[in-house]
Amino acid sequence: MHSKKAISNTAKSCLDRIGAINEKLNAIIYIDKDKVRRSAEEKPSGIPVTIKDNICVKDEPTTCASKILENFKPPYDATVIKKLKDAGFILMGKANMDEFAFGSSCETSCYGPTRNPWDTKRIPGGSSGGSACAVASGEVPMALGSDTGGSIRQPAALSGIVGMKPTYGRVSRYGLIAFASSLDQIGPLAGNVRDAAVLLNAISGYDELDSTSRDVACPDFTKSLENDVRKIKIGVPREYFPEKGLDGEVKGAILESKDILQDLGVELIDIGLPHTEYALSCYYIIAPAEASSNLARFDGDQYGLRKDAKNMIDMHLKTRTAGFGDEAKRRILLGTYSLSSGYYEAYYLKAMKVRTKIKNDFLEAFKKCDVILTPTTPAPAFKIGEKINDPLGMYLSDIFTIPANLAGIPGISIPCGFTKKGLPIGLQLLGKPFDEETLFRVAYAFEQNTEFHKRKPNI
């Protein structure tokens, strides 16, 4: 077990590590080293944590890795940041990400791609790729990310670490720059299950500044870390093990993980989630629709980039054209299209109805089991550049993580194996709404009885 003290002494060693390897990886895109040194002296037992660049930190650049927010420094802290500061954490700069969290590879950042520490020719996953890489490479022990369709769990899987998307409403979104407001959730990425629980403890809770945060009790998640999973029922959905579209080595590792858990005493149950195949389509209507609306605020009026023009409309056009990257434009166009007159019912309304079916599938399944076990991703990390001109192929890499966002349920990804080439594989566990505790318990028991989380990249 990490004592608080054991982690705390590393704020300065984190700086050394960042200095030595960050140039190669591009995980952290902003850090004020003097400020870190000062906080480390003020808070000698503070735990270092890096923040995804779409979470507002007062007076530090918060850009969503987009040119349109270059030089933007928020005048306030996100609620999660306020909580971390109050709890004595040491903020270790901002982590790279796909622009506005639009992506699965961390390649669409205006600061250039982040690299996977296990193979620097490959992507670390995304969109919280900088957060995942910073943790996996040992720059920091933990980081905050955000998850709209898998953006915490997918990079955690591809980088060989732990990542949790909490239940929608568990963590305040105040100060998280919105992508898709009905799907977004902030969560922890960490090197082990205990650290993820410690970080979730610090950021959870109702916040009157976010009316979608839920006023429910916040348990101490570290109390769930028991090496005992007997009598827990784990559902294995057949739809997540398709004949095509699931890498053989990934499938092998997931099936082995299932056996490991069975040996530890869980009861395995075959379940069906019949609307799984529609989740990706449903998501790629709802998420871009919400994004196109949320990103309407970036127009050059009040903050961020402004390209001057004689009238307002031309100023907005020039600013947005210069400020947004290709994927952001693609999603804004897709979302604007599906919300536009004549298409709203055919696309957006239909997708919201299918969303009900997907959510009901989960609620039905959770009558029979406590936890659902699936692969986190259909394949290990791909090469940088491999899918950048194939948006649909890129979108498919989130096929197993998206359903949890549509249903609002919590999910965790933990290391469960390696390919022959040495690339990490992630196991996803999904839970009932507001039952992160059972997820932590199963994840912890799995971790205590395996060695995968101990393997570190040679960087």
Next chain:
Amino acid sequence: MPDTNPIDKKTVEHVARLARINLSAQEIGLYKKQLADILEYINKLNKVDVKNTLPTSHPMGKIKNVFRKDSAKKSLPVEDVLRNAPNKKDSLFVVPKIIG
């Protein structure tokens, strides 16, 4: 949902205008194809029977409107709010003319 994708050059231009984004001729061609591919995949949803299904706009369905108490609170100082402004005068944001 339409079975054929009505994405043509004019539609892309119209949507881009609505979204306040200028596209080059090359970009229009590229997005036309990519959006058509994505919409073709999305048309899968036509297979789901949703006749008697209510829409979910939000995962926590039971939340009703949430209002804060109507009481005065400290807000951010004007100079902090204006610090990121591309152009400002006194306590105001300055933007180009809207009319004229």
